[in-house]
Amino acid sequence: MGVEDDEKAPSRPRRPAIMSDVGRLAGVSHQTVSRVINGSRHVSPATRERVMAAMTELGYRPNSIARALATGRTRTLGVVSFDTTLYGPASTLFGIERAAHEAGYFIMVASLKALDRASVVQAIERLRVQGVDGILVIVSEEESAEALLHAPLDIPLVAVESGPDRGIPVVAVDQAEGATLATRHLLDLGHQTVHHITGPLSSIESQLRASGWRATLEAAGAPRPEPLIGDWSARTGYHLGRRLTRDRSLTAVFVANDQMALGLLRAMHEAGRRIPEEISVVGFDDIPESPYFTPPLTTVRQDFGEVGSRSLRVLVRTIESVQAGERPPTGSLVPPELVVRASTAVPPESD
Amino acid sequence: MGVEDDEKAPSRPRRPAIMSDVGRLAGVSHQTVSRVINGSRHVSPATRERVMAAMTELGYRPNSIARALATGRTRTLGVVSFDTTLYGPASTLFGIERAAHEAGYFIMVASLKALDRASVVQAIERLRVQGVDGILVIVSEEESAEALLHAPLDIPLVAVESGPDRGIPVVAVDQAEGATLATRHLLDLGHQTVHHITGPLSSIESQLRASGWRATLEAAGAPRPEPLIGDWSARTGYHLGRRLTRDRSLTAVFVANDQMALGLLRAMHEAGRRIPEEISVVGFDDIPESPYFTPPLTTVRQDFGEVGSRSLRVLVRTIESVQAGERPPTGSLVPPELVVRASTAVPPESD
DNA sequence: GGATTTGATGTGATCGCTAACATGCGCGCG
DNA sequence: CGCGCGCATGTTAGCGATCACATCAAATCC
Numbered sequence: 204m205g206v207e208d209d210e211k212a213p214s215r216p217r218r219p220a221i222m223s224d225v226g227r228l229a230g231v232s233h234q235t236v237s238r239v240i241n242g243s244r245h246v247s248p249a250t251r252e253r254v255m256a257a258m259t260e261l262g263y264r265p266n267s268i269a270r271a272l273a274t275g276r277t278r279t280l281g282v283v284s285f286d287t288t289l290y291g292p293a294s295t296l297f298g299i300e301r302a303a304h305e306a307g308y309f310i311m312v313a314s315l316k317a318l319d320r321a322s323v324v325q326a327i328e329r330l331r332v333q334g335v336d337g338i339l340v341i342v343s344e345e346e347s348a349e350a351l352l353h354a355p356l357d358i359p360l361v362a363v364e365s366g367p368d369r370g371i372p373v374v375a376v377d378q379a380e381g382a383t384l385a386t387r388h389l390l391d392l393g394h395q396t397v398h399h400i401t402g403p404l405s406s407i408e409s410q411l412r413a414s415g416w417r418a419t420l421e422a423a424g425a426p427r428p429e430p431l432i433g434d435w436s437a438r439t440g441y442h443l444g445r446r447l448t449r450d451r452s453l454t455a456v457f458v459a460n461d462q463m464a465l466g467l468l469r470a471m472h473e474a475g476r477r478i479p480e481e482i483s484v485v486g487f488d489d490i491p492e493s494p495y496f497t498p499p500l501t502t503v504r505q506d507f508g509e510v511g512s513r514s515l516r517v518l519v520r521t522i523e524s525v526q527a528g529e530r531p532p533t534g535s536l537v538p539p540e541l542v543v544r545a546s547t548a549v550p551p552e553s554d
Numbered sequence: 555m556g557v558e559d560d561e562k563a564p565s566r567p568r569r570p571a572i573m574s575d576v577g578r579l580a581g582v583s584h585q586t587v588s589r590v591i592n593g594s595r596h597v598s599p600a601t602r603e604r605v606m607a608a609m610t611e612l613g614y615r616p617n618s619i620a621r622a623l624a625t626g627r628t629r630t631l632g633v634v635s636f637d638t639t640l641y642g643p644a645s646t647l648f649g650i651e652r653a654a655h656e657a658g659y660f661i662m663v664a665s666l667k668a669l670d671r672a673s674v675v676q677a678i679e680r681l682r683v684q685g686v687d688g689i690l691v692i693v694s695e696e697e698s699a700e701a702l703l704h705a706p707l708d709i710p711l712v713a714v715e716s717g718p719d720r721g722i723p724v725v726a727v728d729q730a731e732g733a734t735l736a737t738r739h740l741l742d743l744g745h746q747t748v749h750h751i752t753g754p755l756s757s758i759e760s761q762l763r764a765s766g767w768r769a770t771l772e773a774a775g776a777p778r779p780e781p782l783i784g785d786w787s788a789r790t791g792y793h794l795g796r797r798l799t800r801d802r803s804l805t806a807v808f809v810a811n812d813q814m815a816l817g818l819l820r821a822m823h824e825a826g827r828r829i830p831e832e833i834s835v836v837g838f839d840d841i842p843e844s845p846y847f848t849p850p851l852t853t854v855r856q857d858f859g860e861v862g863s864r865s866l867r868v869l870v871r872t873i874e875s876v877q878a879g880e881r882p883p884t885g886s887l888v889p890p891e892l893v894v895r896a897s898t899a900v901p902p903e904s905d
Numbered sequence: 906g907g908a909t910t911t912g913a914t915g916t917g918a919t920c921g922c923t924a925a926c927a928t929g930c931g932c933g934c935g
Numbered sequence: 936c937g938c939g940c941g942c943a944t945g946t947t948a949g950c951g952a953t954c955a956c957a958t959c960a961a962a963t964c965c
Contacts (some may be wrong), residue, residue: 221951232915237953245913268628268685268950271619272920279684281664286648293644297637300665309684311630312661314651333630333660334619351821437846462843469846495788495820497848572921583945588923596943620921622951 210533225450229257240265271334280311281330284341285318289435290490291507292341294362297333298511299339308362311335319341323350331358337518342366344405351412359521363514363533365407368425372521374514381503381539383544385457385485388541390423394455394483394550399430400443400467406435412459412487431445431482433463436551440466453484454550461486461493461502468496468546479548489542499544509537561858591616602889622685630660631869632681635692636669638899641691641841642858646714649672649862650690657870662686668693669756674701684707688869693717695756710872712885714865716758723872724885730760732854732890733766736808736836739852739892741774745806745834745901748782752796752817753810754780757786763838784814791817799825805833805901811836812844812853819847819897830899840893848896860888 223233232248239254240244246254257263269389271277279302287293296312297410299376303310311333314339323340330338334528337359342348348367366373389397398414402409413430420427440463447453448470458464478484478498486493489504513535521531574584582601589597590605595623597605615700622628631654638644647663654661662684664677674691681689688710699718706710719723740748750767753760764781771778782794789815798804799821809815815837823830829835829849837844840855864886873884 223951228667233952234916234954235914238914241953247913250913259755264683265937266623266685266951267683268619268622269920270953272617272623272922273951275920287651288640288641288645290641290650294639297639297665300638309680312647312651312663314648314655324882332618334617375590376714398759437843441846465843466846469848469850470728472848489840492788492816495792497819497820497823500819511775574921584922585924585946586944592923596941598943601943617921620950621923623919623952624923626950748952 205294213468214222220263221266222263224261225254225257225263228261229460231255233538243432270324271347276336276447277445278307279333279336280515281311281313281327281333281335281338282341283313283315283323283326283330283338285315285343287312287314291364291488291505292343294507295341295494295514296550297512298508299363299515301508302512306515308420308519315347318346320346320350320353320479323347325353327354327358327360329380331355337361337522339363339514339518343408343521344403345406345407359518359525359531361518361521364510365411366534372517374510374517374534375408375536376505376507376510376539377536378411378539379418380536381487381505382412382457383419384539385487385503386416386419387423388543389455389457389483389485389547390425392455392483392547392549394456396420396425396428398428398435398447398450398453398456400440400456400458400463401430402463403434404432406445409459416457419453425492433459435460435462437462437466437469438495440512441463441470443467444470447471448476455484455547457485458480459487459489461488461500464500464546465496465504468498468500472497481551483547483550485547494544496546498546501544501547502542503542504542506537506540513537564599566665571614572617573614575612576605576608576614579612580604594822597656618869620758627687628660628685629658630662630684631866632664632678632684633692634663634664634666634674634677634681634689636666636698638663638665642715642839642856643694645858646862646865649859650714650853650866651862652859653863653866659687659866659870666698669697671697671701671704674698675705678709678711681718682706688712688873690714690865690869691717691884693858694759695754696758696761697756699758699875710869710876710882712865712872715861716762717885721866723883725861725868726759726885726887727856727858727861727890728887729762729890730766730769731887732838732856733763733808734770735890735892736838736854737767737770738774739894740806740808740834740898741770741776743806743834743898743900747771747776747779747806748762749798749801749807751780751784751791751807751809752781753814754785755783760810769806784810784812786811788813788817788820791815792821794818794826795821798822799827806835806898807833808836808838810838812839812841812851815851815853815897816847819849819851823848830897832902834898834901836898844893845895847897849897852895852898855891855893857888857891864888873889 208340221234226233239251280416300310313330315322324509339361341363342365352370359373362373365375388396401413435438446469486500486502493500517532524531575596576587577584609854624646651661664681665675690712692714693716703718703721709723713724716726737748784790795818837851837853840853844851844853868883875882
């Protein structure tokens with residue numbers, strides 16, 4: 204009873220309802236349904252009510268593909284990243300995703316096979332073909348940054364974590380400031396100078412940290428030891444650490460990330476050099492494990508989540524400003540924070 | 555010169571080329587262009603040649619949105635995950651992305667705000683509206699697994715890392731086997747029994763590891779100490795570790811993940827209990843830092859990347875089997891591997 | 906009170922592609 | 936020699952939304 208015509212019985216819809224189904228049920232045209240969905244002012248309260256009722260009755264869900272075809276916008280953003288296994292990029296990606304959700308966007312990930320320029324351009328291209336409205340590129344290496352300068356100009360782009368110093372907005376942590384914080388902390392404790400283990404040479408972040416360290420030493424008139432070149436891995440931190448154990452004058456090391464600092468700690472421990480009594484160590488990143496290293500690591504905290512969400516907002520504003528014909532926003536720097544734990548102390552009496 | 559008609563001059567296309575532009579230039583219909591793109595057999599080599607030339611000349615790129623609207627398939631897959639900051643999920647996601655790329659699919663990420671059932675259902679819903687062809691759910695908690703049993707049936711779904719024991723395919727590491735490997739290793743070294751720090755009670759993986767540990771002890775006729783309940787964090791590992799230092803009979807601990815093991819190591823170190831001489835410790839996961847803990851950690855390696863890529867392949871096969879009307883594939887278990895380092899040794903003389 | 910604005914709604918084209926069917930030609934076969 | 940078949944290609948109609956414009960009634964103005 205109640206069902207007059209089995210053609211029209213909406214009991215179990217074989218085919219998902221579309222806009223005109225809703226319109227038919229509500230006694231209006233599909234266009235009016237569209238108006239209700241998009242919140243147009245020109246719909247009477249009574250019809251809006253009826254349309255909404257019809258939508259829930261049919262379990263109607265708008266088809267975003269069709270909408271995307273008609274509007275030319277997908278409300279989807281792309282993220283290009285190299286290795287999302289590492290704590291930094293993973294946290295950034297997470298921050299991006301959360302902020303995207305809040306802004307009503309979806310995220311498509313394209314990870315790189317290699318770090319060369321062609322891979323970056325290819326990844327951007329893939330995302331573009333897929334119809335994203337804008338792209339975030341998590342840049343770590345100089346070459347990726349360069350690739351961005353040769354990237355297509357017809358799609359909004361934002362560089363994350365580091366990037367080229369012109370052309371497109373960059374959102375990143377203030378690396379030089381972080382390095383300064385670390386170095387000054389050690390100098391303030393009374394160390395004559397501070398050694399440095401860098402990240403890979405090709406990494407922009409690594410370069411910025413090294414130059415922050417260098418500048419701080421110079422400003423303090425401290426001698427500048429030759430930095431050791433690392434690659435972010437605990438393994439290399441360990442090997443470089445072993446090399447450093449031979450230097451009896453060494454009292455303080457600023458290591459460009461926590462993983463390498465972990466390796467260094469291990470090497471020092473094996474060599475019987477006590478930390479922080481004999482040697483002070485500062486890391487960079489503040490990964491969740493750092494407080495439980497032996498000893499707990501003094502380090503520079505980067506708020507990756509903030510970098511992610513901030514860069515997403517910059518991208519969204521860029522997209523909107525393109526549509527509104529306004530000036531696009533610029534990038535910004537997130538301040539780092541020194542976290543003092545047990546791996547740093549005043550230097551041993553040297554006399 | 556060369557350009558006869560400024561209407562047709564393809565010099566700098568204001569509007570990106572579409573299929574019929576290519577067709578016009580090649581002197582064929584748009585449909586023939588479509589045939590070339592989709593590799594239809596019924597195109598003569600000569601026309602194919604001409605069409606391809608026209609495509610490159612115009613810089614033509616197919617519009618995937620339009621194709622999706624026409625075919626009903628987007629070649630996009632969704633991934634639902636809770637915290638992609640953790641090493642496990644992050645690596646799995648990475649494996650998924652690589653495999654997706656290889657299979658010609660894109661990945662859309664939807665991360666959860668909370669772990670309750672509603673969030674999971676909502677995330678699946680969001681992805682579905684966005685038009686994904688299938689969904690991978692990285693499940694860690696019992697509640698998410700249950701949510702999957704109430705999930706919509708009209709879209710292919712695969713559970714990753716753990717999941718409900720029926721209904722949908724699950725791809726995961728064999729947790730019980732891993733726990734057995736760890737426990738037996740300690741028993742084989744001569745320990746009378748093995749203590750256990752679990753993950754959170756609500757975690758399926760945690761439950762499986764605990765029951766593997768329990769079964770192994772029972773099979774060996776060893777006494778079964780009360781397990782301590784953890785939460786995966788180094789912080790909690792540290793606090794539980796401090797509690798364990800008071801137990802003088804303790805000689806071996808199997809910790810449900812490496813982060814907690816790190817905290818435990820730290821607690822033991824502070825209490826002056828030597829590892830592995832007095833107490834042996836085995837972790838789970840084999841995160842990249844584990845070899846550089848103090849001491850280097852014996853642990854059970856999970857191949858997250860393999861879990862990711864395997865689950866993606868299962869999902870793709872599920873989608874294809876739905877179309878072909880075949881039986882969908884089932885889940886599978888990835889074997890874990892014991893990695894022996896320096897945190898385990900024979901127990902101290904007890905007499 | 907007739908001209909004009911305003912608000913609610915409908916109509917038809919369009920986004921760029923694929924699916925299904927139509928066409929026309931050449932060739933083999935009985 | 937005519938029939939039918941297969942192949943290369945074209946034509947037309949969707950896919951499910953939005954957009955631009957048309958329509959029509961009620962409200963407003965002078």
